[in-house]
Amino acid sequence: MTDHALLLVNLGSPDSPQVDDVRRYLNQFLMDPYVIDLPWPVRRLLVSLILYRRPEESAHAYQSIWWDEGSPLIVLSRRLQEAMRDHWTHGPVELAMRYGSPSIDSVLQRLAEQGVRTVTVAPLYPQFADSTITTALQEVQRVTAARGLNLTVNTLAPFFAEDAYQDALVASAKPYLEKEFDHLLLSFHGIPEGHIRKLVKDPQHDLRAADSRGVSPENLALCYRSQCLRTAELFAERAGLRPEQWSVSFQSRLGKNKWIEPYTEARFDELAARGVKKLLVMSPAFVADCIETLEELGIRGREQFIEAGGEELTLVPCLNDQSQWARALNALCEQAASQSK
Numbered sequence: 001m002t003d004h005a006l007l008l009v010n011l012g013s014p015d016s017p018q019v020d021d022v023r024r025y026l027n028q029f030l031m032d033p034y035v036i037d038l039p040w041p042v043r044r045l046l047v048s049l050i051l052y053r054r055p056e057e058s059a060h061a062y063q064s065i066w067w068d069e070g071s072p073l074i075v076l077s078r079r080l081q082e083a084m085r086d087h088w089t090h091g092p093v094e095l096a097m098r099y100g101s102p103s104i105d106s107v108l109q110r111l112a113e114q115g116v117r118t119v120t121v122a123p124l125y126p127q128f129a130d131s132t133i134t135t136a137l138q139e140v141q142r143v144t145a146a147r148g149l150n151l152t153v154n155t156l157a158p159f160f161a162e163d164a165y166q167d168a169l170v171a172s173a174k175p176y177l178e179k180e181f182d183h184l185l186l187s188f189h190g191i192p193e194g195h196i197r198k199l200v201k202d203p204q205h206d207l208r209a210a211d212s213r214g215v216s217p218e219n220l221a222l223c224y225r226s227q228c229l230r231t232a233e234l235f236a237e238r239a240g241l242r243p244e245q246w247s248v249s250f251q252s253r254l255g256k257n258k259w260i261e262p263y264t265e266a267r268f269d270e271l272a273a274r275g276v277k278k279l280l281v282m283s284p285a286f287v288a289d290c291i292e293t294l295e296e297l298g299i300r301g302r303e304q305f306i307e308a309g310g311e312e313l314t315l316v317p318c319l320n321d322q323s324q325w326a327r328a329l330n331a332l333c334e335q336a337a338s339q340s341k
């Protein structure tokens with residue numbers, strides 16, 4: 001059977017690190033109602049205000065991490081796509097981006113024209129959030145309906161607790177954990193608390209909880225923050241870390257709303273003040289390195305930590321196209337494909 005495609009979906013980057021391309025990308029990204037969940041006129045006004053200054057700042061940040069081949073996120077996702085071609089035997093392996101290019105629209109149309117009948121969609125996010133997974137799957141549904149594509153679509157569920165993913169994560173971090181370090185910070189991308197409150201109706205659910213132990217399966221399935229905590233707890237257990245050796249934080253806050261805590265920026269200062277000199281940082285919300293890891297943590301975060309009295313910040317690379325991760329992802333996608341048959 002060669003008519004069953006695997007479609008990897010990631011977030012996407014600007015076409016170039018120039019201000020105009022960054023503005024266009026940010027406009028598409030931030031006007032997504034799953035990202036800024038305000039009524040259209042208010043969202044338009046807010047995004048226009050953000051676009052007054054942000055494109056220049058972000059372009060500067062993108063320029064500091066851009067590679068000759070392009071955006072690290074796209075280049076690394078392409079490399080993963082190539083690696084997956086050695087494993088996925090049911091048809092083509094494609095890559096699409098939720099924002100920018102290659103768009104979900106262009107890739108699904110091409111697959112349908114090639115005679116593909118079934119698509120297993122793999123959003124490349126270990127944890128669930130409306131601003132990542134829901135919006136990507138909605139776009140797949142929208143395009144399929146709008147273009148009248150005759151495609152059966154099945155999807156890979158959030159995989160933060162899957163053994164194959166956790167094993168790959170531990171294997172990727174092992175060389176770093178074997179060297180001397182004072183503390184491991186697991187920094188996840190943040191989201192506004194309101195995004196979680198909208199999904200988790202249980203008023204008892206604690207968005208400030210220090211761990212995910214008391215969380216019910218129903219709340220865990222909808223709460224991005226609890227899933228991040230659980231990702232870290234499972235990782236630490238497998239990696240044999242003691243509780244005082246690691247902690248969790250959330251980065252990339254945008255705007256004035258309350259985002260999930262603790263904030264990564266605050267943790268850098270606290271850890272340095274506590275005497276941590278050698279800090280390891282990993283980001284298990286991303287499967288590919290991107291501006292958030294390379295610039296926010298690797299450049300700005302390092303500067304901040306060292307100014308606060310730290311000595312060394314080492315970034316553990318994301319899973320990228322590591323062979324154990326490609327095998328693990330294929331096994332997870334095979335499961336997703338067979339469960340839907």
Ligand SMILES: C=CC1=C(C)c2cc3[nH]c(cc4nc(cc5[nH]c(cc1n2)c(C)c5CCC(=O)O)C(CCC(=O)O)=C4C)c(C)c3C=C
Pocket residue numbers: 011012013014026034035036058071073125129131132189190191192252254285286289290291292
């Ligand atoms: C882990 C997954 C992600 C979640 C959840 C998420 C939510 C989210 N993001 C923004 C705003 C921005 N994010 C930006 C970059 C970016 N975000 C993710 C992933 C998640 N975002 C990735 C992989 C990237 C990197 C893209 C790249 O090209 O490398 C940016 C752009 C960069 C910048 O200007 O800082 C913004 C803006 C919001 C508002 C949000 C939840 C509501």
Ligand SMILES: [Fe+2]
Pocket residue numbers: 189252
């Ligand atoms: Fe983001």
Ligand SMILES: [Fe+2]
Pocket residue numbers: 251252253291292296
């Ligand atoms: Fe960021």
